[in-house]
Amino acid sequence: MQNNLVTQSNDLIFATYSMELKEKELLLACVSRIDSRVDAKIYTKQTKFTVTVQEMKDLFYDETNRDNAYRDLKNAADRLFYREVIISLEGNKTLKTRFVSGVIFDPDQSEITLTFAEDILPYLTQLSANFTKYRLVEISELSSIHAIRLYELIICWTGQWQYSKEFELDDFREVMGVEGKYKQFGQLKESVVDKALQQINENTQYKVSVQYRKVGRSFVRLTLNFHKKSLAKIADKEGKLSEDMLSAIVRSKQFEADYNNYHRLSGEGKHDTDKFRSEMKNFITMYPEDFEKKPLENYLK
Structure with missing residues (x-):
């Protein structure tokens, strides 16, 4: 099973x-x-x-x-x-x-x-x-319902090529199925966010980080950044994938030579340079395990 x-x-x-x-x-x-x-x-x-x-x-x-x-x-x-x-x-x-x-x-x-x-x-x-x-x-290995819920959302978002999501706190409560609960920010952070992130980070192939935003003295929204752990070296200090690094990788002549026949590329992607670069940025973030010929950060040299 x-x-x-x-x-x-x-x-x-x-x-x-x-x-x-x-x-x-x-x-x-x-x-x-x-x-x-x-x-x-x-x-x-x-x-x-x-x-x-x-x-x-x-x-x-x-x-x-x-x-x-x-x-x-x-x-x-x-x-x-x-x-x-x-x-x-x-x-x-x-x-x-x-x-x-x-x-x-x-x-x-x-x-x-x-x-x-x-x-x-x-x-x-x-x-x-x-x-x-x-x-x-x-x-x-996820023993928190909130960790499972967030993991499913992350799989869904990454399937749509999204690697960062921002929520008002009430909207986040709704999407996590805790609407009307954990009304205090400290409760929401400790019981839902921290627990879910800890379990996902320790037990899955994803790395998730969070930043909170205040208005006045109150926290009002949060931003989640997430990516597969194998992409850690092309993420910034907040855990967000670097668009500049991804662009530099797919523009590398060596990268193009190594993956110009990559099996997931469309017909257009195999013959058009701009399409190749656009598709490959998405494929790197979705399927980093496919790119094993050399560490991705080596293409930045």
Whole structure:
């Protein structure tokens, strides 16, 4: 299961909902059972997704907290059944639905079976564009629901070639699913931001940093900068990728010689210098692991 892909529509990534950690783990474990490709099998409101306690133990538990795994799973499923989600639609409309429509509890087999709500299925299946995906194992070491939530957003943003996001604090609370909570800045910083950044920075391939902005005596907004850790040497002191360095790298004659047949380039990118440079800046930030012929900073010399 750990290598299963979790794929969700970006509309669902940005949706408004509140959820606890074990609910999110159960939800994602079931989502990872779905083949979201357009040519995959058709999933309906009758399709069932089963997760065993052993699978959840192997992925999300360590040796010190495994004894009550079925109880945790059952309680998570109970709560998840009642969770609502609000998704923005076109034309100033919103959809209010639930994630799941049914739960089967099987203590004898130590497993839980979910069926997804009919209205949520289009955001999990038959996805051809505007979706976010990652492997389930990538969030297995994140023990904060806020860390998982922020990690999903970062994967989504980087998929849109965005590596910095600025929020008013109330907007950040909304996107993190804590609207109306942590009203004091210190609470929000300590319980949501600091914890999420620490876990992401320690347990994933991303480096995230934050800056806060004051108006008068009050903090009013924050800026998140994020990139894959392998790009640290072309980031500035605030953790933001340097546009000047990226431009210098892709303009290097040696870089062009090394990667003029890079497999992700479009046909135009292989024949037009400006298009090559534009595409390669995006590919470096998205897939730095592809560029291993020499350290990227060497192309700056």
